[in-house]
Amino acid sequence: MVDRDRDRDRDWDFHLRSLSSSSRDSNFASDPASDPSLLYSVKKLCELCKAEKSEDLVARVYPQFNKLFHRSVASILQSPSSFGLILLAILQFFLDFGEVVLHDADPSLRIFFRSCLSREFADPLVAEATVDFLNVNRKKLLTSFPTLLPQFFPLLLKLIAWNGEKLEKAFLKVFPGLMSPGSFLPLFPSLVDLPILVVALEKVERNSGPLIGSSIASIQKSTAPEMLLALMDEAYTGSTIGDGGGDSESEDSNTIDAVDPVFLDLLKDENDGLAERHWTSGMAAALQAAINTPQSDRLKQTLNMAPRLLDVYFATALRDVNDSLICALIPLLMSRNSKLFPDKIFSYEVRKRLLEFLLAAFQRFPHFIALLKKPIMDRLGEAYDSSAKTELALQLCWAIGEHGGGGGSHKDAARELFESLELLLYENLSSSRLGLSQESALSSDSATFRKSSQSRLLCFVVTAIAKLAYIPL
Structure with a gap:
């Protein structure tokens, strides 16, 4: 002894x-x-x-x-x-x-995130140790420092996006702690855009050298416009800033300018409370160009991880989040349904989860249909813009009919939705007749797909109208 x-x-x-x-x-x-x-x-x-x-x-x-x-x-x-x-x-x-x-450990924790982890999240040893630290102290962090992880969720998403699936299992245990009333809405687009974040980080690494030891936040605030404009240039457009020659208003330059704020927003370290990113046609074109370049292993892993993170996000939302936040999420969800990183498997997996959550939310809170009649009507009006929007319109038609336009206590909203469905039915029939005369100009596959989509939509619209007809409006 x-x-x-x-x-x-x-x-x-x-x-x-x-x-x-x-x-x-x-x-x-x-x-x-x-x-x-x-x-x-x-x-x-x-x-x-x-x-x-x-x-x-x-x-x-x-x-x-x-x-x-x-x-x-x-x-x-x-x-x-x-x-x-x-x-x-x-x-x-x-x-x-x-x-x-x-x-009081709170200031020390925030210093660590801002001063150290923002520069070392790409270090695999530091990343693994950080996730382990958050897991070991998960209960204490959630009870004593409940705003810490929600505030720094963008930085933690950079950590998992860069270090990949080897940390996924441990990170998923921490992930629900990133959700709070102030982070729930802005967290959604960040998860959907996780593959774009990886491409942005890889581009920064190619332009500026290794990410370890350099703060992405400081790169964002750099006064050098060349860095900001070049951020996503090669990965998304296949060109460089110099490709425009003496014409500063070239098409490439305009595309970069248009999408740049979105990429810079993805690279932030802290939650600023903004839930919606305004995509432009330049953004869509840039993303389409991205899939024409070989995918890195890191990007492939992120394409696999993002849907699984969404599974936890949606499950936690239905279990723990108040109904007002879920109601506010649905318009964002409908907006992003057709704005995804254009990898076919990724888009399918994410869109599947978005629509499943949409229907689950309406099942639990049918009055949301009445509260959200304006964005729902807007989406019904876009039914023929793309296959993704057609599928969303199908699910919305089903929900409207299944839940009576929001229930008997929302007759005014149900009447407006009924009228929107009638208009959609008329447009469907008109476009179908137009399609018959134009079918010879289309390829057989395109014509078949169009007819199939219109037939399905017509069936769902008629069914929803029939169900609403039983409600005294």
Whole structure:
């Protein structure tokens, strides 16, 4: 027993001296992460504090850890070393013993996200350690710091998008913690656009060098317009800024200008509360160009992961989110149904989930149909613009008929929807007759698909009208 206590005291003194000498050593004072023994000493001191359960030991080590934390943060900009692992180890001490030493860990956690993780999310060791840290402390973070993960969900999505499926299982356990009243709506388009985020990050890496050690946020705020304009150029248009020659108003340049704000929005680190991204024709053209280039392994993994993240998002929404937020999500969902990264399998998997959630939401909250009659009517009016919009119109027609236009207490809304369906029926029949005269000009496959879509839509419209007819309007 005496020998064990003596060994413990010797270890304690050794690791404390290691921290103290590192702060005095001129080689390590301004770059503490370059000392290979420092991380080991921090972890051993944490283990000793937990094992001994001594407030005196905790109080003795806390000043050293606090100084080391701030010294490391101050060195991040000037040092090429990675500080993620050592800062995470100190943060674990702050969370475990914060009450003992009266340390509020919230500012320290936010400093870590802003100053360190924003520069080191692409480091596989730091990324894995961060996800493990969030999992170990999940309950404490959600109860004591409930706004932390929702605030930094864009940064955490960059982490998982860049590091891929090897972290997916662990990340999915953390993922519900990213959802809060303030992050629920803006999180949706970020998940749908996860593949675009990967392409944007890969482009930044090609233009600016390795992502580790550089803050994407600082690139966004750069005063050099060349960086902003070149952000997605090669990946999305197959050209460079110089391709326009002396004509600054070239088509390529206009396309880049049009889509640039969307890409920069994807690269942000913190949630700004904006839920909708305004896509343009230039954005659609740029995305179409993206699939003509070979897909990286990272992009392929993200195309697989994004639908699974949406599964958790929608399941959590139906279980935990209040109905007003779900109601606000539905117009966003309908808008994005036809605006997806144009990979066929990805689009199918995502669109399938969007429509399933739409129907599940209407099943649970049928009065949403009355509340959302205007965006629903708008989508019905777009039924022939594309196959994706046709499929959405089919599901909306089914929901209108199944739930009586929102129920008996919403007769005015049901009457307006009834009239919209009548108009859609008339347009369907008119376009079908027009299609017969034009069919010879179309390929057989195109004509068959068009006739099939119109027939299905006609069936759903007639069925919905028949069901609404039983409701006294």
